[in-house]
Amino acid sequence: RGDKADFDSETQSVCPFCGVGCLVSLKVKDGRIAHVEGINGPANEGRLCVKGRFGFDYIHHEHRLTKPLIRRTDAPPKGLNVDPGNLSTHFREASWDEALDAAAGGLGGLRTAHGGRSVAGFGSAKCTNEEAYLFQKLIREGFGHNNVDHCTRLCHASSVAALLENVGSGAVTATFNEIENADVAIVIGANPVENHPVAATYFKQFAKRGGKLIVMDPRGIGLRSFASHMLQFRPGTDVAMLNAIMATIVEEGLYDEAYIAQRTENWEAEKAHLADFAPEKMAKICGIDAATLRDVARTFAGAKAGMIFWGMGVSQHIHGTDNSRCLISLALMCGHVGRPGTGLHPLRGQNNVQGASDAGLIPMFLPDYQSVTDDGLRQRFTELWGSEDFGDQKGLTVTEILDDVHAGRIRGMYILGENPAMSDPDVEHAREALAKLEHLVVQDIFLTETANFADVILPASALYEKAGTVSNTNRQVQMVRPALAPPGEAREDWAITMELARKLGLDWRYTHPREVFTEMKITMSSLDNITWERLERESVTYPSLSEQDPGQAVVFGDGFPREGGRAKFTPAAIIAPDEAPDEEYPMVMTTGRQLEHWHTGSMTRRSKVLDSVEPEANCSLHPATLRKLGVEPGGMVRLSTRRGSIEIMARSDRAVSPDMVFVPFAYVEAAANVLTNPALDPYGKIPEFKFSAVRVEPA
């Protein structure tokens, strides 16, 4: 650890992994980060998890991309076959000028030959707000349409769809730290001990102080030892379980009549709908007995202040929007939104997925969720940018864009920091699409699985090498500062996107992210009272009511941002998962993350400490299931779905039920997404990662 004197410099920034947004101090010695410590940020108060504390060394990995690359004309066919230690079999090094000319020439050539819609873009929630803003601006201004998206489509798109529909805003209504003021909290479909570890410390402290923690998940996740109630329900039955809880609240008259009358609409329809969901009837479907469902209803409705937290176990279903609608209705009927210790909080995944969505990196909304279908709103942007109209059609989402590649309508892509060759459902379909592209420009820090398919690779910067702002799950906007320069010839992402825009003929002249932030503020009222200078001094939660206001931890105390100021109940019916287990595929597979690995593993698998702790692809099966298969813990199993098969090491884990298998998706050698189902939720367009019918056999 050492003293300050042991380091050459010390820089304050934000952890690059999860949406908690822990503030860190980066201590540099001899041009390398030598030590990372948590500092007193609003979300972490000095705490860090193992990823933030030890997972920084990926930025010094020998496989960092340090020079622009162009695919060789004599390269073998595109596919996952490039050795990152010997790129020269597929790519040749190029100057920035040559690489940017090649990137712009390819994408611009398609625009000329086939129209702007032949090119689409995936930006990244790993980048800053300014970079997300520039990326969506490049696609909209440069190619004249809205086919731009990022990984929010794969995590909380359905939660955001339900929140926008019923509350009027896609962000959390209260910070997770507000749990300090709650007396009951529900955590459903989230595993914060592994995925939002510092947030989990606040949840544990809440329970230790006597708060009632109601945990609901098909897996017996880590928080269960702190829970007053653990509801391990059958996968895919969220709506049945939540409607049963709400039906009890109605039947027993536990709802907040005054709040419902003053603050909401459509209550009568919700009430009538719930009459069919008595707990005694739903118990058989969700696997939770009626007495427990009734007890949970009484506990949550009887609380003075209750909060609901949820994760991708809720959102990644074809009924993900319905799951979130239920959670919103549950909070509203109990009056648990808009006061201290109350609120709705989808725990955001990637460090800047909130900010990237706010900045307009989504196909249906411009910055600050201003609809692309509204002529007046679009005109604000075309006037500001001096651009042509980019059309009133909502753009295509992540999976739809790749479908359009297969259909031959999209021929070129610009992908910044995303890894669809690992992250998309039915990933072979995604890889075939990437191979089919006539021109693919990838901007990243490593030769990701997606970069294997690129025509031009632009070497980019890690978060600790750049300046800008990011917004965490709590709506806190925080400053990112460079501790080091990018290695070799690599550049900051905003600068690369700007140079590419200029090569494509756009008159962009930014010299620093600060200027981008200033432009964002013109159309984003969420940033009112938040200036670059202020962020240099402190983190600010939006909305901030004045330059002295640290920001509103709890919102909607005086009305909702919907017409009439009321939130809405939207009843949700039971929709079965897209594919039911059958004789051929008799078990249920669910996917997720592990404490040590982050998303597709492109960073954490290159971190020595983290990859030493979790070096091997693994899945979790109940000990009884392993016995039945005749497989020892640590032995290999073959998992097969209608999309494909993988072989993977099996762990014994009582937290999964005997008819389930849990598979982390960070491992390319046994990629979980070879197996997952691409069926989409109709509103959020999110794939059903959390439920696939699977066959498990000894390998």
Ligand code: SF4
């Ligand atoms: Fe980083 Fe999230 Fe861990 Fe905090 S909780 S250190 S933001 S990974």
